[in-house]
Amino acid sequence: MARYILRRILQGIPLIFIVSLVLFVLMQNMGDPLATMGGRSVTRKEDRERLARQMGLDQPVIVQYLFWLAGNDWSKVDFDGDGLAESYGTRRGVLRGDFGYSLVARQPAMEVIASRIPNTLILMLTSEFIVIVGALLIGVYSALKQYSLLDNLVTTFSFVGYSMPIFFLALSLMYIFAVNFKRWGLPYLPTVGMYDPRVGSTPGQVLLHMILPVAAIAVNSFSAYSRYIRSTMLEALNQDYVRTARSKGLPRREIIFIHALKNASLPIVTIVGLDLPFLLGGALVTERIFAWPGMGRLFIDHVSRGDTPVVMGILMLIAVSVVFFQILTDIVYAWLDPRIRYD
Amino acid sequence: MNKLRTLVPLFVVIMLVLSACGSGASAPATQPKVATLIFTQEPDSMNPLYTNMYFSTILHPLWDVEAWQFDDQNAPHPVLVKEMPSAENGGISTDGKVITLHLKDGLTWSDGEPLTSADFKFTWQMAMEPKNAVATTYPYDAIASIDTPDAQTVVVNFAEPFAPWLLLFKGLIPEHILKPVFEKDGTLDNAEWNKNPTVGVGPYVLKEWQSGSHLLFVRNDKYAGEKAVIEQIFVRIVPDDASQVAALKAGDGDLGIFIAYPDIPALEEAGVTMITAPSGYSEGWFFNLGDKGHPALKDVKVRQALAYAIDREKITKDLLLGKTKPGASLWDNSIYVDPSLKPYAFDPEKAKQYLDEAGWVVGADGIREKDGVKLKLRYGTTTKEVRQSTQAVIQQMLEQVGVKIDLLNYDSDIFFASYGDKGPTYTGELDIYEWSDAPLFPDPDISYWRCDQIPSDEAPQGTNAEFLCDQELDGLFQQQATQVDLNQRVDTFQKISKLMFDQVYWLSIWQDPDIWAVGKRLANVKISGITPLYNISQWDLK
Numbered sequence A: 001m002a003r004y005i006l007r008r009i010l011q012g013i014p015l016i017f018i019v020s021l022v023l024f025v026l027m028q029n030m031g032d033p034l035a036t037m038g039g040r041s042v043t044r045k046e047d048r049e050r051l052a053r054q055m056g057l058d059q060p061v062i063v064q065y066l067f068w069l070a071g072n073d074w075s076k077v078d079f080d081g082d083g084l085a086e087s088y089g090t091r092r093g094v095l096r097g098d099f100g101y102s103l104v105a106r107q108p109a110m111e112v113i114a115s116r117i118p119n120t121l122i123l124m125l126t127s128e129f130i131v132i133v134g135a136l137l138i139g140v141y142s143a144l145k146q147y148s149l150l151d152n153l154v155t156t157f158s159f160v161g162y163s164m165p166i167f168f169l170a171l172s173l174m175y176i177f178a179v180n181f182k183r184w185g186l187p188y189l190p191t192v193g194m195y196d197p198r199v200g201s202t203p204g205q206v207l208l209h210m211i212l213p214v215a216a217i218a219v220n221s222f223s224a225y226s227r228y229i230r231s232t233m234l235e236a237l238n239q240d241y242v243r244t245a246r247s248k249g250l251p252r253r254e255i256i257f258i259h260a261l262k263n264a265s266l267p268i269v270t271i272v273g274l275d276l277p278f279l280l281g282g283a284l285v286t287e288r289i290f291a292w293p294g295m296g297r298l299f300i301d302h303v304s305r306g307d308t309p310v311v312m313g314i315l316m317l318i319a320v321s322v323v324f325f326q327i328l329t330d331i332v333y334a335w336l337d338p339r340i341r342y343d
Numbered sequence B: 001m002n003k004l005r006t007l008v009p010l011f012v013v014i015m016l017v018l019s020a021c022g023s024g025a026s027a028p029a030t031q032p033k034v035a036t037l038i039f040t041q042e043p044d045s046m047n048p049l050y051t052n053m054y055f056s057t058i059l060h061p062l063w064d065v066e067a068w069q070f071d072d073q074n075a076p077h078p079v080l081v082k083e084m085p086s087a088e089n090g091g092i093s094t095d096g097k098v099i100t101l102h103l104k105d106g107l108t109w110s111d112g113e114p115l116t117s118a119d120f121k122f123t124w125q126m127a128m129e130p131k132n133a134v135a136t137t138y139p140y141d142a143i144a145s146i147d148t149p150d151a152q153t154v155v156v157n158f159a160e161p162f163a164p165w166l167l168l169f170k171g172l173i174p175e176h177i178l179k180p181v182f183e184k185d186g187t188l189d190n191a192e193w194n195k196n197p198t199v200g201v202g203p204y205v206l207k208e209w210q211s212g213s214h215l216l217f218v219r220n221d222k223y224a225g226e227k228a229v230i231e232q233i234f235v236r237i238v239p240d241d242a243s244q245v246a247a248l249k250a251g252d253g254d255l256g257i258f259i260a261y262p263d264i265p266a267l268e269e270a271g272v273t274m275i276t277a278p279s280g281y282s283e284g285w286f287f288n289l290g291d292k293g294h295p296a297l298k299d300v301k302v303r304q305a306l307a308y309a310i311d312r313e314k315i316t317k318d319l320l321l322g323k324t325k326p327g328a329s330l331w332d333n334s335i336y337v338d339p340s341l342k343p344y345a346f347d348p349e350k351a352k353q354y355l356d357e358a359g360w361v362v363g364a365d366g367i368r369e370k371d372g373v374k375l376k377l378r379y380g381t382t383t384k385e386v387r388q389s390t391q392a393v394i395q396q397m398l399e400q401v402g403v404k405i406d407l408l409n410y411d412s413d414i415f416f417a418s419y420g421d422k423g424p425t426y427t428g429e430l431d432i433y434e435w436s437d438a439p440l441f442p443d444p445d446i447s448y449w450r451c452d453q454i455p456s457d458e459a460p461q462g463t464n465a466e467f468l469c470d471q472e473l474d475g476l477f478q479q480q481a482t483q484v485d486l487n488q489r490v491d492t493f494q495k496i497s498k499l500m501f502d503q504v505y506w507l508s509i510w511q512d513p514d515i516w517a518v519g520k521r522l523a524n525v526k527i528s529g530i531t532p533l534y535n536i537s538q539w540d541l542k
Helices: A002-027 A045-054 A061-070 A107-115 A119-146 A147-162 A166-183 A203-239 A240-247 A252-279 A284-289 A295-306 A308-336 B002-021 B119-128 B175-187 B239-250 B262-269 B300-308 B310-316 B348-357 B386-401 B471-480 B486-502
Strands: B035-041 B068-070 B077-078 B096-100 B143-150 B153-158 B204-210 B215-217 B232-238 B256-258 B273-277 B284-287 B368-370 B376-382 B404-410 B432-437 B504-513 B513-519
Touching: A002 A308, A045 B348, A061 A308, A107 A295, A107 A308, A119 A147, A119 A203, A119 A252, A119 A284, A119 A295, A147 A203, A147 B175, A166 A203, A166 A284, A203 A284, A240 A252, A252 A308, A284 A295, A284 B239, A295 A308, B035 B239, B077 B204, B119 B143, B119 B153, B119 B175, B239 B256, B239 B262, B262 B513, B300 B348, B300 B386, B300 B486, B300 B504, B310 B386, B310 B504, B376 B386, B386 B404, B386 B432, B471 B486
Parallel strands: B035 B232, B035 B256, B376 B404, B376 B432
Antiparallel strands: B068 B077, B096 B153, B143 B153, B204 B215, B215 B232, B256 B513, B273 B513, B284 B432, B284 B504
16 A cells, blocks of 8 residues: 555645646746736836846746746846846745745735635535535435425536536625625625625624525535435335345445445545545635635735736645645545455 | 524524624724725736835825825825925926935834935835846836935936926835845845735835735834824725625725716715816727728728717717716826817718728728728727627627627736737737727826837837827927927927827727725825825815
8 A cells, every 4th residue: 555655745745746747838928917907007118127037037038937946046147137147036836845936915825825824724625525425415315205395306406506506606695695684684694795894704794604605506406416425325225235234134325225225435536535635625706705815815826917926836736735635545445345355 | 403403593693693793883993094095906016116016005095105196186295205296396407317305304113213315225226126926117217316315305317308308206115224124134035024014104004914804004103294184094805896886885995096987976865975086097999000900990091980980979978977988188187289179070080081082992891991801800909898798889889880899808817918928919810909008197108109109019019009100200209208398398299199199099988087986984085196095194074
């Protein structure tokens, strides 16, 4: 097992290198970070030339990639624009843990990203937890009571939620529970943000502000999981070993949860394992609409300003987590199904 | 399944309980007075030298006041200086090369340190320092030297007479905080103060900034100027326009900006007041007059025909609910526009006649042509909704006079990407470009039509998207930049506006003022088009 894990990690390293190169080159086509710099007018010619030189954006892509990867403290750069490269750069490169400075915030890219990770995890892990628990309950129930009234109701409901575009769903929830409930004098929820400034950042406030975004994410992604669990569960329930367990007279609860569900959950583990790293990326639309300060918004904001260090930082974080969670998924597989041997 | 039966009602109960207690109908008396401002973009840097962002600079009247500010009539008034420099009071020298500022008595930074002429000099030095990657060196690059004969006198010496001096000192940086940082790091690029300026000068001081969420300002009791009435200003970042409108309606925000025209009626119905602030911006057309542009556009008759063929009144009425109107020049509503100019009227017959005269006659397919070339224009802009609607309407209007239009849309960082980055605008891949722009408001100067701004391999960052080099226009633009005498400069700009109008070098689609939404709770709000939040210390909550 240990050898298998080591081999997978070693395979992952060149993969991440290739991913980083491809993403870096693609990122150069995402627009010019100096075009307007978030301003209302186009940046002046003199300033563009100066900033391109100071930020190293006038270098060929491959040189920029090399500086991003390995830093530029071994190479001289022209800072004052006299055409002579006179002083050593200060960047140490990703390989030495330096993701560079955000072109927008002028802060270390990793600090910018790290400030958003907790907010995103609070939102995404809560949603994921609710989705998985809810989907397991509903999925198992639907499989056991196939075509019952509740099964049909849940199926309809989950497809409505799944087919609704998330921006529509999110704005509808906001208008119903925040804007109109308040107008009608009912108990209402807040529209945007993480807490009310008059009360402060208390756990109760954060929880309250989380209800609508979590509901929007959950309703939207609930159906895929529950339908999946329903079908793998149905398949498992028709297997010989379940019939054997039943004929042995085992309690029904044990048959469902130990014999059927454990086997039915193998493919689900794969799906959850593949989804988990993307939780780090946040929810682009939901975070935007509810003004939730998470990674999704950070990503969009910085892509729109061509901020390569921050965007690459987020993408690499996700790429590394994908590799990590895939290895973790394989380990969980072996635990769930003793027939699987990696050595 | 019993669990599920208890879980669902439990969840609903928790939701109701939480929402009931959290948003409690009225705030207890001990809570501070907080006004919530909604910004659709997050400021990038707080350091005035390191940002071009509107949402960063409009915060300066809160915590880092300008040397002078502008009121709701866009007229300047002194803030840090005793009086506005002028020729009469000796503040502006007769040759226009020296401007002298006298600072008010008793000015201090929010940490109690005195604010002196040295801070003005330091701000200029840091803007020009090659090791600092500041957003722009303008207008500090026009300064030759700054003398500080005493702590309250700033003497600014220019190499040439510098007319746009009103653009100077929009936010100072504190020498006693940042000089040690510069000496240690060799640059201010990564100074902690840029992100967390705990020391400023203004009615408020920044208490905390949570990335992506909010900025919280608290009242600065040490401020020498007018003390603020409201204790805290909470700036909430809400990137989505629709959410901004919902938050304003629900009272979760007290002030919003850049309200889209279609949202105005619903907001007004909810008791939100709209304030229109002229900020110098105009939505307009730029024509590609270079080699890669359509040959027809080089003929002034064709450009005039296009102006006559578009019913701009109808566009402002239908798409912008009549909240604004078509303009004549980039300097409308200012002293710099030739007062005789009136926007081109909608006159499709005249348009057809002009196009015929120019030799572009209707072909078999209904599209005009000349020497085998079809009058087919590529019309590009950003992805903003109202621009896309405008494109579609104009496409139909021009079809009526036999001009075919292809519509193109780009994200703004691609649309405005430089020639060096192969952006469609500056490489001349389009015939007509639309965006909203302003001169260096309140100063009338603008560099787009100068010959030396034409983008090329030698000048990959050039901003002359029209590839136009009109010697007369270029001469006038060079002349005005050194005219410190206001009357002379007004005269030059009136000539510029007349020339650009007659030649249709730029076509106004509509005047584009900023639209602010002020919630029911806020009182005494006035908005300037230049330093919008200038009277924030007088604001109150009802």
